[in-house]
Amino acid sequence: MIDRRLVLAAVAALSVATAGSAAFAQVPSGKVTVVTSFSKDVTDPYKKAFEAAFPGTTLEVQNRNTNAGVRFVQETKANNQVDLFWASAPDAFEVLKRSSLLQAHKPVAPGIPAKLGPYNINDPDGMFFGCAASGYGIMWNERYTRANRLPDPKEWADLGKAVYHDHVMITTPSRSGTTHLTVETILQGEGWEKGWATLKAMSGNMRSVTDRSFGVPDAVNSGQVGLGVVIDFFAFSARAANFPVKFVYPSVSTIVPANVGIIANAPNPAGARAFVDFILSDAGQELLLMPAISRLPVNPAIYAKAPEGYPNPFKGAIGLPGFQFDVSISERRYAAVDVLFDQLITFNLEPLKAVTKAMHEVETRLAKRDNPAARVLLAEARALISTMPVTAAQAASDEVRASFQGSTPQAKAPRQAELEQQWSSFAKEKYAAAATKVADAAKLVP
């Protein structure tokens, strides 16, 4: 029902909007090909509405996961047949932009501001455009939490509590641009050392760190895992499909844009530009409110048409970090943060979990009968776990960057595999040393 009404509204609004500009713009026609990571739930309504708004066009949707999509565009650039790339992960667009696979465009998009909280909505060079936003938060399965007597989580820090041990799941930042943005936000918000300490405390409770973004909501939906760190629309669309799940934005969340960009040498540039403008138009933005899509419009005016209780990040419904997000820092240490997370956490999850669990147990005993010496040992253990093999400056240094850039000749840089081995064994040693301290502490409080 709502579907058809929205589509009709979209068509009506757009035919008015295009009537004016058609005089000077090329009339789009023919096949418009878009590579996207979005599911059918998202692409089908857009395809219908776009084709209705521009008779004579067909939108050819190629569903690929983000990584495969980037690969495809890179490998086929000699004879490019793709007009657009449409996905969440900002890093995918950065990669395409750096390899000159995107072309600039000035979208006609009245009413879309430059910033949402501390984040830029559009690429400063006009290579890709934020077309929707999503907030990060915690999703949980109500049946699971009831059966395991878990309290409802509220804050990121809650996930580090003993009660949630082995009940939480997250995607690794190296496989999910959105998780990467969250990790980077924590690192910028709390600082390098403290940020990593928070991340490790949280990760010590993880059931697993997965490599598929959709793996997290999938596991929570089916009740295999209790809680997951996810983007809001995963939870909203799961609720729309009647799964017994709930979702909360912690008081400081992150906003992840969904982006669209035009591929360099697009075979149908007029069609590509029309599609970008369509997504950013009022009609295109309004489609985001459909329950199966549930993305947040980047045009603040659209929220007037949203159903009751729809989160409006422009009005503070999602707590945004108070600091200015620094894109250039993020860019310089992008690969280092991914690889650090994988080597210290993803591939060393077992020892990290074991020592975290042991610490929780000692803390429980300390709560009953205090012991200052044991507390000192625990603090030392915590310090050992948080220790990082590199400082913030080193992570962004040219030497470390060179290790991740493959063929760049940089005589002194270690190869990526060498560096990974160093970081991984560093973490392993620290976790083992921490485990010894915790074991000593446990002896003090029998």
Next chain:
Amino acid sequence: MTAIPGQIVITTRRQSVPLGQYLVAGSVALFLLLFLVIPVVTVVIVAFVDPQSGGFTLVNFADFVRNDLFMRSFWNSVYVSAMAVAWGTVFALPLAYITSRFQFRGAVLIQTLGVIPLIMPPFAGAVAMQLLFGRNGSVNLLLGDGFDINIPFMEGLNGVILLQAIHYFPFILLNVSASLANIDRAMEESAQNLGSSGFRLFSKIVFPLAMPGYVAGASLVFIKVFDDLATPLLLNVKDMLAPQAYLRITSIGLADPMGYVISVVLIVVSMIAMWIATMATRGRDYATVQRGGGGLAKREMKGADKIIAYGVVFLILALTLAPHVGLILLSLATVWSFSPVPDGYTMAHYGKVFAESPQFIWNTLLYATLAGVISVIIGSAIAWLVQRTRIPGRMLLDYLAMGALAMPGVVIGIGYLRTYYGVTLPSGQSLATFWFMIVIALAVRRLPYALRACTAGLQQVSPQLEEAAENLGATKARTIRKILLPLMAGGMLAGFVTAFATASVELSATMMLVQNTSDAPLAYGLYVYMQSPAGRGPGAALGMIAVVIVGLCTYLSHWLLDRERSGGVKP
């Protein structure tokens, strides 16, 4: 081989034969070169390039050995593969033996059901297994309520072993069944006349004679499990070799050679496994000259034996078909979350799939059939070259074709794009995205299955039969057509069925090559559905449709073969 060379061979014919052999060998070599070697080399060459100087180096392999994660992954992969072979054997041998050995009602049905596990639709199979056997799956929820225990079927490597054994044991089943069917009854009767029976008869006569089939099947299981990335990844096990390669190759923004280094390691290990398998069956002659009734004497079971046999068959099938039972439930469920069975049932998902995407089904049938036929043709050509000719380099063809097993689908996909994207068809479309390339990719990826099955089939045919035919004046071509092909038909069919069934649900190479939805096969449609909560039901329904279609085709081919057999092979 211990064959005695034919004695009355006319000299002129002897000279004309090699030309035909070279022609066959040349075509096969060209096919492999174009669609396997060149595409793969363009991708994995990075493994041998020094990131700093750009020259040739082996330093990346030294990095591999020095890296704890990679070595741990390596040994995990070896362990999981070996255990999967062990469990696969436990599932497969009783089924193969009971159905080939005894008058057994529904033997064809069991043979068919035994193949179904090979058709594990991507995503859906693992989701279904988690819902049944996961930490909060049906079984553990019921056990938790009743007895407060939780059995970690699906935790870590155990889950991978269980799922892989269930998934791939049909390789052993199919190949052992084909071998058993080819054993000469006279061998068994001679042993019985000499007083052997029961287990001794099985272990001394029947099993050794079926050895080529077992080795072919077991080596396939080992290699396939070693190289499979989908199952571990879906169970969130990342410290295995194939997932490591996949994760490194597909991580965007990083440019390091380790993913390709791991691919090379995968290929080398697979080839070593193949070589060991070849060594294990070399120097022995499995061929038998007589073709009596074909296969072991089938006998009636009595009383308790019958009950035990049916019980064993039922138990094994119940376990190995569990993922599909889960899949059926999932495809009919309204919501299934943290409960032993779904909240409610609906047919809506099937309605949605048939309304939205019937083209997926036709595409899949077309692609998988073509791929199966191509792989059987090439596979039997290679098997014939290896066993019946002395063409130099024939073993290389065998190893090359088997190497395809070790290539991650994504490497083949990228290789095809790199090699053929610049080639345009008369219509202006790029060759790499022409639908037939998906067929070729599937055929190349499934070629190892077909090749192993055809090799086993041919191994059991004595060359003396062909020599006899030639001595009676038949041409080489006529001999192949009238003698060889009918006798190895069982092996070829087993090859076709495995290639067809597994090609119908393959995703990784397809994912790179699919250019538009109208040309996409079912597995791609399934992927698209399974990326959203609302798509889980329709995705499972699509998976079920794949299983039913492939199951029917398998049943049909078994039935055809059975009819042919009972019609009698004319001497």
